[in-house]
Amino acid sequence: MTGSFIGKKSSAAGGWGALKSCGKRLLESGSPLTGARTMLKANQPDGFDCPGCAWGDPEHGSSFEFCENGVKAVSWEATEKRATPAFFAANKVSELRKLSDYELELNGRLTHPMRYDAASDRYLPVAWEDAFAEIGGILKGLDGPDRAEFYTSGRASNEAAYLYQLFVRVYGTNNFPDCSNMCHEASGVALKQAIGVGKGTVLLEDFEKADAIFVIGQNPGTNHPRMLGDLRRAAMRGADVVVFNPVREKGLERFSDPQDKIEMLRGGSTEIASQYYQPRLGGDMAAVRGMAKAVFAAEDAAVAAGLPSVLDHEFLSEHCVGLTDYRSAVDATSWAEIEDQSGLSRDEIERAAAVYMRAEKVICTWAMGVTQHLHSVATIREISNFMFLRGNIGKPGAGLCPVRGHSNVQGDRTVGINEKPPAAFLDALEKHFGFRAPRTDGHNVLAAIGAMLDGSAQAFIGLGGNFARATPDSALVETAMRRMKLTVNIATKPNHSHLMPGEVSYILPCLGRTEMDLNSLGNSQLVTVEDSMSMVHGSAGINRPASPHLLSEVGIIAGIAEATVGTDVVRWAALADDYDLIRDHIGATIPGFENFNARVRKPRGFHLPNTASHREWSTPAGKACFAAVALPQETVHQRARKGGGRFALQTFRSHDQYNTTVYGLDDRYRGVYGERQVIFIHPEDLKDIGAEAGDRMDVVTDYDDGISRVAQDFRFVPYDIPRGSIAGYYPELNVLVPLGSAGEESDTPTSKSIMVSFRRREAA
């Protein structure tokens, strides 16, 4: 292409130090160097969004290099291994089913669209056109559009998710089970009730200003590692970090920031949590109620002594409703009740409350440890109540922060993946595209599984993810999947959901987030995602696609859509060839996305409007709403201790894992290596059941619906966890989570509160 054109080589690279200025000029528009193609690329974000977690990102596009789990996610996708048609030819589906999730994904990236052949029990390669035609034909032939379920994983980009919801609504249903149903649904429901918007109110910058940060039911070291950097910086400048987590997590106690090279070289670390409390599973609401009780007591004492008020009365009177009822509910809750349910002492709770009262600006973060209980919505309302007391919302350095898991789970909901879409959104779609959108509420995950089990659902389309392994009651879900007329899984690697074929089944391989997505003109396409702080930013892959036969998620959706609903309403192929056009449609139908294409190309993108963050309340009362509810009469751990040998189980991730993707068999923070079938248990509880460290037993669910749920052959690991509470990894333990056990108002599986007992192996 070039030949040797330079002539004399430089004697030393050091002399080229002044080149730094060139980089900017190379990228600047208007430079004599920049042709049209260069301009296009230079205006794009400087990299891809990490396919891992949804934590905010100050230097978007480069931080993946420094986050251990982000690197794992990127390396996992960039593997050299390939699951080619030869791999599927060599392995029957029934044989592949014997592999673990880890072993299955180790076979690498999918390379061709595949169709299941029942006669040979194998997947065979198929042409894209044929796949789209058959899928479209089957969808058109169902008894009605509500007979199909359209699942979305939180990895799908805004563009893919928007096109997907548009296709599904043109097709005629709102059946959108999605992964947020299994994680932060409770946060969305509770925050919508409390502050009028179902998202957090803080920006990353607020973590630099907070005096105290309360981290509840969350393990950032494994699940949101970049958050530890922000907590560490906060701790170093003197902010208090108060942790509530039943399990003692090393990552929350001390942290070495990989970005601090000197600290890493010296083997140093920074203490993060100034206070670490270990409530029992499901005891967070009681702990927060206790802190509120301490705040009210301090308020009463201050008033009596003629001292300044502890409460923010200005905020409370101007912005809140329901304080009086809430105060009554708190007064009616005894310390005995609080201590018993939380598992914490009054002294511990009062010490945590003292941190809250000392701080002018407080952030409260939480994750699945709060959201996957029967009373999750009530707990998040309680957290909101507590934060209202001192006006800790809608001011710099303060606010509510549900920390999302998958990188675009929040964005998918924003762009329309919602089984109960707001009427205004459907109105906008109808007006803009000129079709009648379905108005009946659709299915969430639990309703979809129910419909699949009772036969009313006939087709399942999965946009990413591993539905059958991520969902509760894995065995029931497998039965349900195999009853489908059609299953379609859009994926990057083989997983167990592909091994439960219905009558007709397809695996459709797509590009990964890290790969270049070139359109027909050879231009690299940009997608966008929204992080936990409601920042929308761009992402463009840097690697060559794993196979020339891959399509983007957008391309696959467009292909299925065209074959199913035709092109009368939407020209799908044109949108798939230019994602800017999709963003134009998003801008025209969703508030906050105006001028989307220009704004997303700015560094860090842009912030979606969040009314509560500037103290506007889109609630029916027009104010922030206190909730005055009693504590649950009994949590699972309280019920469990009534019968001998019963425990409250929580499922969680290992450090070598992201959602259902298992990168390896180690969990180094918890000291477990080479095995995943383990149960973490208090040493005294272990003695009580007559077992020792390393013994193996079956775990049996105690749930009153007549279904036997057993996880076989799990090894005990003594651990620093409250008595009566135990923990182990999902997806292996999802077999124990009953489908019928779901959060009130949210339908989130209660994966952090399952009553179980143990059974000796020989008795199995």
Add this chain to the structure above:
Amino acid sequence: MNEDRDQPERFLSLVAELQAKDPRLTAVQAALIVAAEAEIALDSRSFARLLGVAHALVLRELNALVATGGPLRIVKREARTLRSFYVIEHP
């Protein structure tokens, strides 16, 4: 000192010259080739640091260049950072 001051301009003129020869090259791709030819930078990370360009952007341009048959060949890639080492190959 003078030589140092002139080097950026010389570098940019070489990049422009290369782009003129092959209009398919982006500025960063042409710069990668110039930097490799001059042995200024033979890995993506060094190139990114030297020119003050985001490493992710350099990786994208490098991969695009390699994918379209450019004169660079990747010889090693670090798993953790994706830092890519390459050599220049003349036809």
